[in-house]
Amino acid sequence: MFKPTLFAAVLLAGGVLTALELTPSADTAVYAPGEPVRFTVSKLPANGRAAYRVIDFDRKTVRNGETAPGNLEFTGLPRGWYELQAETVGNAGEKARYPFAVIPEFDRSQTDWEKNQFGVMVAPHTRYPLAHRDFDAKFMERIGVRWVRTHRLNWIQIQPDEHKAPDWATADREVEIYKKRGLSIVATTAWPFPAWASSGRGTQIDAYYLDKMFPADKYIEQTKKFHTELARRYGDKVDYWEIGNEIDAENFWIGRYKHQGDKAAIMQDYIEFYIMIAKALRAGAPAAKIGPNTTGSAPDGNTYRDWLNVFLQNPEARKQMDYFSTHYFPSVPEIRKVLARYGKGDVDIIFTEIGGMAHSYRKVPTWEETCRNIRITCTHYATQLQAGGKALCKFLLRDIPELPPQGWIAGMLEGDFKLRPEYVAFATLIREIGDADPAGRINITRRSDKGWLHGFRFRRGGKTLTLVILNDAPKAAVTLDSASKELRVIDMMGRETTQIPQNGKLVLEMDSDRPLLIEGDISGEPGEGRDPEPVLVQEINVKCNGDFEMPVRGATIPYWHLGYDTGKGTPEQVGFLVSVDDKVKHSGRQALKIHAEKRTGFYAVCHTMTVPKLKLGQYMVVTYRWWAKGEKIDSIDKASFAPSLSMRRKDNSRIHWRDGDFERGTFDWMAGEQVRKYEQNDFPPDFNHFSLEFYLGKSTGTLWLDDVSINIKVMQRGASEARYLK
Incomplete structure (x- = not known):
């Protein structure tokens, strides 16, 4: 039988390889409620012991202790996800982890399988x-x-x-x-x-x-x-x-x-x-x-x-x-x-x-x-x-x-x-x-003191279940109307509680990454449930000389610089040539011209910009538009002409990027547009700025670029107050 084993290994003094190993008795590490959860602890150093703990989905320790090599057994664990963590005691500190779950057996005979x-x-x-x-x-x-x-x-x-x-x-x-x-x-x-x-x-x-x-x-x-x-x-x-x-x-x-x-x-x-x-x-x-x-x-x-x-x-x-x-x-x-x-x-x-x-x-x-x-x-x-x-x-x-x-x-x-x-x-x-059977959205959007709620209703065997999801707030107090005497509340780990509504109200504390299923009567506002309408908080039309009309000083094009991420040598050294052209243009007096005689690395013209910091419940939409014309753009790589919006660190190294459509061949002036949406949690800790790049990397041919615009909108959503809903 195929059985994976997860372990952590270290090299001890004297060059002897040892490992702390955890092996579940169930090959999937999935157990039924009431079934003993057993693990074998092995490959400890001679006479060694390991400290262990079991944590649940809430990151709480539910079992802990020390063990010699041999078996561990845990009983009485509720449904849910767990992780067994172990570390050798008084030695080199090897660590091992093995997640496991307690889930009821699925009985297909009790379901309408075709649904x-x-x-x-x-x-x-x-x-x-x-x-x-x-x-x-x-x-x-x-x-x-x-x-x-x-x-x-x-x-x-x-x-x-x-x-x-x-x-x-x-x-x-x-x-x-x-x-x-x-x-x-x-x-x-x-x-x-x-x-x-x-x-x-x-x-x-x-x-x-x-x-x-x-x-x-x-x-x-x-x-x-x-x-x-x-x-x-x-x-x-x-x-x-x-x-x-x-x-x-x-x-x-x-x-x-x-x-x-x-x-x-x-x-x-x-x-x-x-x-x-x-x-x-x-x-x-x-x-x-x-x-x-x-x-x-x-x-x-x-x-x-x-x-x-x-x-x-x-x-x-x-x-x-x-x-x-x-x-x-x-x-x-x-x-x-x-x-x-x-x-x-x-x-x-x-x-x-x-x-x-x-x-x-x-x-x-x-x-x-x-x-x-x-x-x-x-x-x-x-x-x-x-x-x-x-x-x-x-x-x-x-x-x-x-x-x-x-x-x-x-x-x-x-x-x-x-x-x-x-x-x-x-x-x-x-x-x-x-x-x-799906039974539509229920309008409970406003029923949280922070953020907002999705409510999806399902009916099964004469019973009604409502999936409630909190959005745009890490935690919130939720108040729902109910005519039921009692409600069965199930979290996503399968853990159930019975809740008694008080004066027709059910009050819950919710976490955004922990939706709930509620069996019983839940009612909301009249009409179909819907998402909050966003409200514009701030709009920035980024100044970028996107028509390329500003005077050029030497090889410097205002607001733009040459950039490369995986190329060898500077763009100029490898023949990635950038200039302005007053004969071929989309509008105005001139356009930007990019030309490459031979295939090189990933080279581009770049514009660097800072972006506003987002507050809770806000997101940012970056829209950039351009006009481009191409002549014999050819690439043997999966890169040709393409726009790209990159996240960069303070030292300008790239963290992450999103490319736009790639274009090849010869084409007359055509419009391009990319819309990028960023949530508050999309920004890594070392993020410093964005750069918008137009690549002709690893391609030969000529590209003309004109009428580039960059628009940033900061939108507010998610507050439950009526002013954020239409």
Whole structure:
């Protein structure tokens, strides 16, 4: 049986390696209420002892003591997330930790399984051992997950080498694993595409893009044949086939090599690709449900806009689309409007990436960053369930173990299967509302003395449950109306209390990262619940010489400087040339001209700006606009012309950045706009300033830039007073 062991090791005097090791008796470290929680403590130094403590989700110590090598046993622990921490006594101070959970067993026979829309996405398109995949599935089954999204029923996984025949053994076993655990499968296929069959193969395009391109002509028939066989083998085992992943974004789809720089042509390349793959799948499984997948920018699209409208305007694409798939937190009503325009208003909308994804600027997330995902996941799931979303697959079940820290925390499990509290919260949601009927928002927005409240109502078996979520305040006193004699209150760790309303009022203390489920009658204000309308507190139009009309002194352009993050040598030394041009311009007397004869590093023109400090309940929206014209912009890397907004330290080193759309080829003057929103908790401690950069890094060609503007709005929201609500 596969069993992970977590440990901490140190090198003691004399060079002898020793380790303090904690091993749970349950391989998942998940226990049922009333079941003894047992750990084995081992690999202590000779005659050594270890001090231990068990902490709960509230960071309180609930058990502690000392132990020799051997067994520890804890009984009587309530439901929830815990962590066993141990440290050797009187020695080198080795430390070890092992999170565990106490969660009721999930009884599928007691649920309306077909109503359950809770799912997870497994570590995406990377390869990892079948034993780990089976262990992933065991974690899913344990808490009642129904849906699993996988990228591995895919040509590149089954035939990585063009000179060898497809090997179906691993895919067969993976499907068997999921069906054995009672999971319904969403299969993302035709991405990543085999690089060896890509139309970009043999060109100068960067290898990063090869698996995001249209197939080469000589592989078209082989492409069709493979996908027909794929569907023939697994068609009765897969509920939804997604063709591609986030194909409205340039970093996941760029079409044919000859169309680089032509967004309209690249969109048509995808439509052609989609129709080809869909028909091939149907040839193997006529009843297959097939659809495209986009980012959370639906329905408009990310890089390629107006994505859904353009896709559905093609009669054959429309015919081949059985459902629509998207990610995270788009507006389902807006998507439905577009679908209805083309007679597709009633198709399923599924969410194959959804839930909390906390950005971190540290390799190890803080406790607050880890817990924040619980609130975000509750908000995403409740909103999209109320809107009729299907197959809501949490991104992710488990961190991607093969990748280094990515600057975000998304997995409910760490890469080596350590439990995060969000796993327990997810189990609570499934147990309480997994098969409940969504019953709309309840208007309790103003019922907190700080911040504001979401209220989502669900009905199950004649009972009403309300998910209450506090926003924009770390803590608040909440007062809710209730006609019930008593209420069952459940926190996200599954811990229950019975509350008796006093004079028709229930008073609670709430924490923003600890939503509550309340079973019983809760009433609010008349009308649908809604979010507070933001109020503008401050607006700054940043002075930046964005029309480039100010006099140039030598090589100095006022308000702008040359910058680089990974280039070698200064921009001037490597031929990254910047000047003003009075002949080619969008307006006024002149524009900024950037030219590169050869590919170098990441070079840019930069503007540095400070930003206001935010107060509680405030957020900041940075909007930057520009006009750009390009001539023969070519890149073999995944970088070409792109704007980027970077967070920087006092020494100007970069902490984090957000790129805009990448542009290639030759194009006439076109407008660009990026809108970036920053919450109060988005700013790391060492943040000092922003810089706006326009890159022509690692590209050749000429770029003209003109009429750049930067606008900063500080918005107030979240106060429960009526003046912050319309």
